[in-house]
Amino acid sequence: xxxxxxxxxxxxxxxxxxxxxxxxxxxxxxxxxxxxxxxxxxxxxxxxxxxxxxxxxxxxxxxxxxxxxxxxxxxxxxxxxxxxxxxxxxxxxxxxxxxxxxxxxxxxxxxxxxxxxxxxxxxxxxxxxxxxxxxxxxxxxxxxxxxxxxxxxxxxxxxxxxxxxxxxx
Amino acid sequence: xxxxxxxxxxxxxxxxxxxxxxxxxxxxxxxxxxxxxxxxxxxxxxxxxxxxxxxxxxxxxxxxxxxxxxxxxxxxxxxxxxxxxxxxxxxxxxxxxxxxxxxxxxxxxxxxxxxxxxxxxxxxxxxxxxxxxxxxxxxxxxxxxxxxxxxxxxxxxxxxxxxxxxxxxxxxxxxxxxxxxxxxxxxxxxxxxxxxxxxxxxxxxxxxxxxxxxxxxxxxxxxxxxxxxxxxxxxxxxxxxxxxxxxxxxxxxxxxxxxxxxxxxxxxxxxxxxxxxxxxxxxxxxxxxxxxxxxxxxxxxxxxxxxxxxxxxxxxx
Ligand SMILES: Cc1cc2nc3c(=O)[nH]c(=O)nc-3n(C[C@H](O)[C@H](O)[C@H](O)COP(=O)(O)OP(=O)(O)OC[C@H]3O[C@@H](n4cnc5c(N)ncnc54)[C@H](O)[C@@H]3O)c2cc1C
Ligand code: SF4
Ligand code: FES
Ligand code: FES
Numbered sequence: 001x002x003x004x005x006x007x008x009x010x011x012x013x014x015x016x017x018x019x020x021x022x023x024x025x026x027x028x029x030x031x032x033x034x035x036x037x038x039x040x041x042x043x044x045x046x047x048x049x050x051x052x053x054x055x056x057x058x059x060x061x062x063x064x065x066x067x068x069x070x071x072x073x074x075x076x077x078x079x080x081x082x083x084x085x086x087x088x089x090x091x092x093x094x095x096x097x098x099x100x101x102x103x104x105x106x107x108x109x110x111x112x113x114x115x116x117x118x119x120x121x122x123x124x125x126x127x128x129x130x131x132x133x134x135x136x137x138x139x140x141x142x143x144x145x146x147x148x149x150x151x152x153x154x155x156x157x158x159x160x161x162x163x164x165x166x167x168x169x
Numbered sequence: 170x171x172x173x174x175x176x177x178x179x180x181x182x183x184x185x186x187x188x189x190x191x192x193x194x195x196x197x198x199x200x201x202x203x204x205x206x207x208x209x210x211x212x213x214x215x216x217x218x219x220x221x222x223x224x225x226x227x228x229x230x231x232x233x234x235x236x237x238x239x240x241x242x243x244x245x246x247x248x249x250x251x252x253x254x255x256x257x258x259x260x261x262x263x264x265x266x267x268x269x270x271x272x273x274x275x276x277x278x279x280x281x282x283x284x285x286x287x288x289x290x291x292x293x294x295x296x297x298x299x300x301x302x303x304x305x306x307x308x309x310x311x312x313x314x315x316x317x318x319x320x321x322x323x324x325x326x327x328x329x330x331x332x333x334x335x336x337x338x339x340x341x342x343x344x345x346x347x348x349x350x351x352x353x354x355x356x357x358x359x360x361x362x363x364x365x366x367x368x369x370x371x372x373x374x375x376x377x378x379x380x381x382x383x384x385x386x387x388x389x390x391x392x393x394x395x396x397x398x399x400x401x402x403x404x405x406x407x408x409x410x411x412x413x414x415x416x417x418x419x420x421x422x423x424x425x426x427x428x429x430x431x432x433x434x435x436x437x438x439x440x441x442x443x444x445x446x447x448x449x450x451x452x453x454x455x456x457x458x459x460x461x462x463x464x465x466x467x468x469x470x471x472x473x474x475x476x477x478x479x480x481x482x483x484x485x486x
Contacts, residue, residue: 019175124265129254144405145269
């Protein structure tokens with residue numbers, strides 16, 4: 001067993017974990033933060049997306065011990081039913097889901113993704129690598145690591161576009 | 170996953186020493202390939218050495234006017250680096266064409282070079298596979314092999330190398346810098362880094378057991394138009410069927426490297442020399458000696474058409 005200390009949604013937690021424990025399982029099984037979902041457990045769907053040290057990652061493909069000392073934000077730390085994050089509100093307004101299973105991952109991914117655009121990080125569809133523009137094509141490409149089995153994609157893009165304050169980009 | 174122990178190295182020396190003194194040890198960087206394979210018990214290390222905190226996460230200029238990329242630099246940071254965007258755009262483009270935003274935030278330079286094939290039988294532990302279990306046979310040869318390699322293959326294995334980044338690194342004549350378990354350092358040209366399968370498809374690269382990649386060095390920038398064109402079954406978050414990395418010069422010259430079609434990033438001198446004669450000549454030279462299967466023969470035409478499209482776009486620009 002390994003001692004692992006994390007700061008999850010602002011709260012410091014101390015765990016004793018088998019080194020095999022993924023960050024995803026640490027969050028769900030040990031901290032009972034079940035908002036983060038397990039879809040594929042192999043990096044192929046994005047349902048497990050959380051924000052670690054400010055960056056979005058797949059929590060299924062990393063070990064909790066590798067994150068000893070790190071700050072983690074899960075969907076529970078993005079907003080609460082009483083105080084929704086603008087992206088959460090926009091998902092409701094635009095019906096950005098059907099079954100909702102991919103939604104926590106979509107929202108965590110979107111929050112960090114908008115920071116990436118703000119920081120000028122280019123994407124596969126960026127024409128000029130030094131000029132990152134805000135467009136639906138950019139949002140679709142940057143969100144491609146989050147699969148939605150219900151195919152709520154048009155509404156997910158509408159929600160993110162709306163929350164980012166860009167109207168009909 | 171099989172049980173393993175875990176340690177976090179604090180320096181390059183400590184990582185190399187830990188590798189030498191622990192049987193069955195492996196380095197773990199982003200973990201996005203290794204853990205995937207450990208979950209399926211395709212990889213079964215008994216000890217993991219975490220190399221995320223050994224100070225190899227910087228990109229710096231070299232005296233020769235090139236760039237030295239630390240082994241632990243994340244794919245997203247490398248793609249976004251201002252110098253890479255300006256001077257090595259083909260590398261930015263190749264990185265951005267790979268995986269997803271989340272994965273690129275974790276994936277590292279060294280880990281990306283060492284990622285293993287996506288052959289479906291390599292992943293299916295119930296099936297024979299010479300790469301996974303030497304001597305057991307190749308299920309792909311008579312199975313589903315649409316995505317696999319068409320050139321550089323052998324009777325033993327027809328798997329493709331899945332990396333996008335490595336194709337750009339090959340185009341740019343990168344050098345892989347390493348430190349062996351005994352502390353010895355060396356620099357391996359990328360052309361010699363990945364091995365063709367031959368009779369030993371489980372031997373994929375030039376590293377010795379416990380040898381740590383410390384950096385990948387790029388020579389001075391090569392002027393011209395940098396292009397990375399990736400063709401895949403869906404337009405994002407999928408591996409390449411065929412990819413072409415190219416730098417086209419104003420004088421009609423060019424250099425080319427190919428992904429998705431070979432067991433290693435594919436580059437042929439004769440293909441570069443054929444640039445002035447046009448895309449068909451380049452394709453012909455690059456694919457000379459190809460031995461596709463019935464299912465993946467389409468990759469030959471697709472490679473030629475991808476080249477043609479790049480040349481046409483360049484003529485318009
Ligand atoms: C769903 C999915 C889609 C993907 N799509 C693409 C794609 O389209 N294109 C693409 O190119 N890639 C793709 N990838 C692969 C991804 O790029 C690799 O998993 C990643 O680059 C591996 O880097 P890592 O740091 O996570 O490696 P790890 O998993 O940490 O390590 C991989 C190997 O490298 C060894 N290693 C790591 N660092 C060192 C070092 N410094 N010295 C010596 N050995 C070392 C490890 O021991 C291990 O054997 C995809 C992956 C997934 C899961
Ligand atoms: S092609 Fe190579 S990796 Fe695939 S089944 Fe055959 S031996 Fe294994
Ligand atoms: S559960 Fe992690 S990507 Fe699917
Ligand atoms: S809402 Fe059902 S998977 Fe996305």
